Amino acid sequence: MAKSLKILFFAALLIAAGYFFGSVCAQVNQQYQLILSPSKDLLPLALRVLLALGTVAVAAGIVAVLFRPFWICIIAFGLSALAIPFGWEWRVDTSILALLYFFASLIYARGVAHELDNRLDFSVRPISGSQSLLFMALSVVICGAFYFGYAAQIEKEGFSIPSSFVEMAMTSMAKQLEQQPDLTPAQREEVLVQFRQEFEDKVKKPIENKIEPYKRFIPLAVAIGLLQLLVFVTSLLSWTPILVLRLVFPLLTALKIAEVVTETREVRRLTLV
Numbered sequence: 001m002a003k004s005l006k007i008l009f010f011a012a013l014l015i016a017a018g019y020f021f022g023s024v025c026a027q028v029n030q031q032y033q034l035i036l037s038p039s040k041d042l043l044p045l046a047l048r049v050l051l052a053l054g055t056v057a058v059a060a061g062i063v064a065v066l067f068r069p070f071w072i073c074i075i076a077f078g079l080s081a082l083a084i085p086f087g088w089e090w091r092v093d094t095s096i097l098a099l100l101y102f103f104a105s106l107i108y109a110r111g112v113a114h115e116l117d118n119r120l121d122f123s124v125r126p127i128s129g130s131q132s133l134l135f136m137a138l139s140v141v142i143c144g145a146f147y148f149g150y151a152a153q154i155e156k157e158g159f160s161i162p163s164s165f166v167e168m169a170m171t172s173m174a175k176q177l178e179q180q181p182d183l184t185p186a187q188r189e190e191v192l193v194q195f196r197q198e199f200e201d202k203v204k205k206p207i208e209n210k211i212e213p214y215k216r217f218i219p220l221a222v223a224i225g226l227l228q229l230l231v232f233v234t235s236l237l238s239w240t241p242i243l244v245l246r247l248v249f250p251l252l253t254a255l256k257i258a259e260v261v262t263e264t265r266e267v268r269r270l271t272l273v
Contacts, residue, residue, distance in 0.1 A: 006257060010062055011076040017052075017059040018080035021138070022087025022098075024052040025145040029088070032149035035226065053138050053234060056080075057241035060105060060134060061127045062248065064112040066258060073113075077105040084141070093148055097141045104137030122260060124249065128242050135238065139230040147223040151216070159215040161204050169199055 027045060028035075034042045060077070067073045081102035085094045108130045115126030173195050174188075183191070211218065252258040 007067065007072060010066065011079065014059040014063050014076050014080045015083045017055045018083035019087040021052040021056050022084035024048050025084065025141060026088040028142055028145040029149040032146045032153075035146060036150070036222070049142060050233070050237065053135065054241055056138060057131060057134060058244050058248070060108065061112075061124070061131075061241060061245045064109040064127065065116065065249070070110070070113060073109045074106060077102060077109060081105070088145070093144070097144045101137050101141055104133055108134040124242055124245050127245060128238065131238055131241065132235070135234040136231065139227055139234060142230060143223040143227045146226055147219050150222065151219040154215050154219060159211055159218060160208055170196060
């Protein structure tokens with residue numbers, strides 16, 4: 001296979017990863033309420049987010065290691081950044097987030113290339129050293145997708161406490177009533193209905209009224225909290241793309257797609273005589 005075809009193949013993988021990542025961002029943007037009200041329905045979305053992050057990280061690692069000269073990396077990551085709005089939606093805000101990913105990916109690729117050029121033997125360690133920046137940029141894009149969805153809802157409907165918090169209070173009250181055997185099922189139901197009404201009138205609505213003047217800051221605050229969570233999770237799972245790449249590069253060598261090249265360099269140093 002010609003080198004140009006190999007470059008096109010791996011560039012296509014990175015572009016496809018960018019498109020998939022953009023489609024997951026669209027799902028986060030549309031299903032942001034799952035994040036506000038965590039339940040078992042959130043698990044599939046969370047798994048898709050982690051899969052998208054890992055897919056981009058693996059494809060970016062292959063491109064950062066194998067593509068030379070560096071301007072080929074720039075083109076590949078640029079096309080990958082363009083694929084994100086294609087998978088999501090073409091808007092000014094999505095384009096800005098894609099541009100953020102593009103610049104971060106170039107810094108990541110430059111860092112990997114610099115570390116590899118200064119090593120005596122090939123290793124994936126430079127990838128792990130630069131990967132945190134890439135994950136940070138991707139996490140910011142994910143949180144941006146959540147922010148735009150939640151901010152649009154608040155702007156349209158105003159702020160309201162997620163229904164999951166009300167249901168948590170109702171569940172706690174129901175458990176307390178179960179410990180009172182002298183109450184009949186009908187009486188418990190009546191108490192629960194009354195408790196819900198009082199909770200909404202004396203707790204939920206007063207809190208919403210106090211927060212209403214600051215509603216435009218709420219999506220940003222929640223997005224920052226989500227970003228901290230994503231950074232923590234990606235730091236715990238950062239070994240996964242590295243493990244995949246440890247398997248991929250020997251496989252590419254065995255298939256004669258890539259090869260290890262030994263170079264002899266002339267080194268000049270100043271020493272005492």
